[in-house]
Amino acid sequence: MAQSAELLSLSPPGWGGNLLRGLSHSLQIAFGAYALGLVIGLFGAYGKLYGGKVTRDLLAIYTTVIRAVPELVLILILYYVGSDIINKISTAMGGGRVEINGVAAGIWVLGIVQGAYATEILRGAIQAVPPGQIEAAKSYGMPALMTMRRVTIPAMMSFAVPGLANLWLIATKDTALLAVVGFNELTLETRQAASSTRAYFTFFLAAGFLYLMVTLCSGGIFARIEKWARRGQPSLKGGSR
Amino acid sequence: MDTAKAVSPTLEAAASIEAIKVEDLHKSFGTLEVLKGVSLTANKGDVVAIIGGSGSGKSTMLRCINFLETPSSGKITIGGELVEMHTDGSPSNRRQIERIRTRLAMVFQQFNLWTHRTLLENVIEVPVHVLKVPKAEAIARAHELLKRVGLGDKADTYPAYLSGGQQQRAAIARALAVDPSVMLFDEPTSALDPELVGEVLTVIRDLAAEGRTMLLVTHEMKFAREVANHVVYLFEGRIEEQGPPAEVFGNPKSERLKQFLSSVT
Ligand SMILES: Nc1ncnc2c1ncn2[C@@H]1O[C@H](COP(=O)(O)OP(=O)(O)O)[C@@H](O)[C@H]1O
Numbered sequence: 290m291a292q293s294a295e296l297l298s299l300s301p302p303g304w305g306g307n308l309l310r311g312l313s314h315s316l317q318i319a320f321g322a323y324a325l326g327l328v329i330g331l332f333g334a335y336g337k338l339y340g341g342k343v344t345r346d347l348l349a350i351y352t353t354v355i356r357a358v359p360e361l362v363l364i365l366i367l368y369y370v371g372s373d374i375i376n377k378i379s380t381a382m383g384g385g386r387v388e389i390n391g392v393a394a395g396i397w398v399l400g401i402v403q404g405a406y407a408t409e410i411l412r413g414a415i416q417a418v419p420p421g422q423i424e425a426a427k428s429y430g431m432p433a434l435m436t437m438r439r440v441t442i443p444a445m446m447s448f449a450v451p452g453l454a455n456l457w458l459i460a461t462k463d464t465a466l467l468a469v470v471g472f473n474e475l476t477l478e479t480r481q482a483a484s485s486t487r488a489y490f491t492f493f494l495a496a497g498f499l500y501l502m503v504t505l506c507s508g509g510i511f512a513r514i515e516k517w518a519r520r521g522q523p524s525l526k527g528g529s530r
Numbered sequence: 531m532d533t534a535k536a537v538s539p540t541l542e543a544a545a546s547i548e549a550i551k552v553e554d555l556h557k558s559f560g561t562l563e564v565l566k567g568v569s570l571t572a573n574k575g576d577v578v579a580i581i582g583g584s585g586s587g588k589s590t591m592l593r594c595i596n597f598l599e600t601p602s603s604g605k606i607t608i609g610g611e612l613v614e615m616h617t618d619g620s621p622s623n624r625r626q627i628e629r630i631r632t633r634l635a636m637v638f639q640q641f642n643l644w645t646h647r648t649l650l651e652n653v654i655e656v657p658v659h660v661l662k663v664p665k666a667e668a669i670a671r672a673h674e675l676l677k678r679v680g681l682g683d684k685a686d687t688y689p690a691y692l693s694g695g696q697q698q699r700a701a702i703a704r705a706l707a708v709d710p711s712v713m714l715f716d717e718p719t720s721a722l723d724p725e726l727v728g729e730v731l732t733v734i735r736d737l738a739a740e741g742r743t744m745l746l747v748t749h750e751m752k753f754a755r756e757v758a759n760h761v762v763y764l765f766e767g768r769i770e771e772q773g774p775p776a777e778v779f780g781n782p783k784s785e786r787l788k789q790f791l792s793s794v795t
């Protein structure tokens with residue numbers, strides 16, 4: 290026990306600091322990828338609902354392929370293809386090889402994956418908004434973009450938040466997959482600490498605990514977001530009104 | 531309106547008293563022709579009641595007037611301003627449509643209040659965000675309007691917590707907030723329980739009495755007879771008969787109208 294505490298201590302020779310740094314990288318990537326995924330998802334959803342035929346077909350290919358291929362494979366493909374393209378461009382423009390920033394690469398790769406799922410969640414949520422509410426906005430002269438911002442998005446939030454909460458948890462856990470491309474997020478840091486000290490049990494238990502804490506905090510935050518998104522809707526439990 | 535009366539009826543004077551003019555309006559959904567050439571004029575202060583059987587095109591006509599539906603052909607003039615249309619009837623000037631829509635306030639059968647906003651927020655939404663009225667001013671006016679429709683104490687309540695009658699009165703307050711030149715009512719009481727119809731009709735009767743211009747699609751024949759100064763009977767996409775309420779209700783000429791009136795009363 291005392292030995293474990295020593296191993297997990299924040300300052301060397303303890304490895305706790307490394308784990309926390311790994312956690313911080315994981316969260317940065319998860320956050321960035323989630324935000325990117327939401328932006329892609331919003332455009333994707335509107336494109337699928339209101340876009341022309343070409344837009345809809347391209348989006349259908351995007352969401353189908355991304356959701357069909359295992360994430361680990363996607364990460365390998367997007368990471369290596371992505372860095373290859375960047376290097377080709379750089380060499381063509383007379384520069385040398387570019388050092389790929391791990392956080393940025395992770396955000397892009399996971400963000401593209403998240404975007405496919407977000408597209409489907411948001412498309413379903415937008416379709417669940419009573420058309421009369423959008424029509425009312427239109428009939429009072431609200432321009433399309435303002436209608437989206439003032440009516441459609443707030444009204445669809447209550448339908449989207451449960452799915453988006455799931456998506457966030459997937460984002461935090463998918464960061465672990467980036468270990469395969471050598472990015473020092475929490476899982477890789479844990480593996481390094483464990484194999485250097487042979488204290489596998491201690492470190493993986495500690496990492497599991499950190500992931501669990503992230504999930505619990507997220508759950509609390511999303512519960513509040515959901516309550517806010519559902520404002521104006523009588524709760525089923527309270528059912529008296 | 532004195533000035534309009536004093537001037538001889540030149541075209542210009544006609545434009546200044548005409549609130550809405552619809553000429554030869556056609557509308558098809560695919561191969562189904564729903565409106566087959568409807569012409570209608572409402573002057574300022576007119577209350578035009580539109581009656582007719584289900585599926586006769588009443589809603590479609592109202593929705594074409596503020597371009598929630600794209601007319602197939604025809605001419606629509608709002609407050610003397612001709613709406614620019616392509617030859618296929620679609621509005622060719624999006625900004626013009628948006629501007630004109632802010633002068634036409636629609637009240638829907640299903641209320642269509644924004645459920646994630648309180649009544650006050652519903653009422654100030656368009657004035658603040660579309661018409662750019664200062665927020666404080668819009669709020670003060672919204673409180674007045676809610677009070678006027680009998681919802682002064684419900685400003686901070688969400689629509690889902692109100693009865694249908696209350697929601698429809700709130701929707702009328704939202705319509706009044708844009709200070710519309712014409713109000714369009716599409717069966718405002720049809721979704722209500724019978725005991726809630728009266729409270730909504732009272733509000734509309736009030737608006738008619740103060741000289742608001744409105745087009746009112748309704749199945750409440752007694753009410754139409756009482757508030758309207760012009761009644762239009764629509765049958766299968768055409769105006770079958772129209773005239774003052776006393777004539778249309780008291781002395782209908784068309785067989786179809788006679789039948790229709792006996793079936794609804
Ligand atoms: N969006 C639409 N697409 C196809 N048909 C429609 C649409 N809206 C209305 N219709 C048809 O047009 C006809 C007239 O409808 P409507 O104007 O709603 O009648 P009313 O309001 O007089 O009951 C009906 O036959 C209806 O089925």
Ligand SMILES: [Mg+2]
Binds near residue numbers: 588589590717
């Ligand atoms: Mg109708």
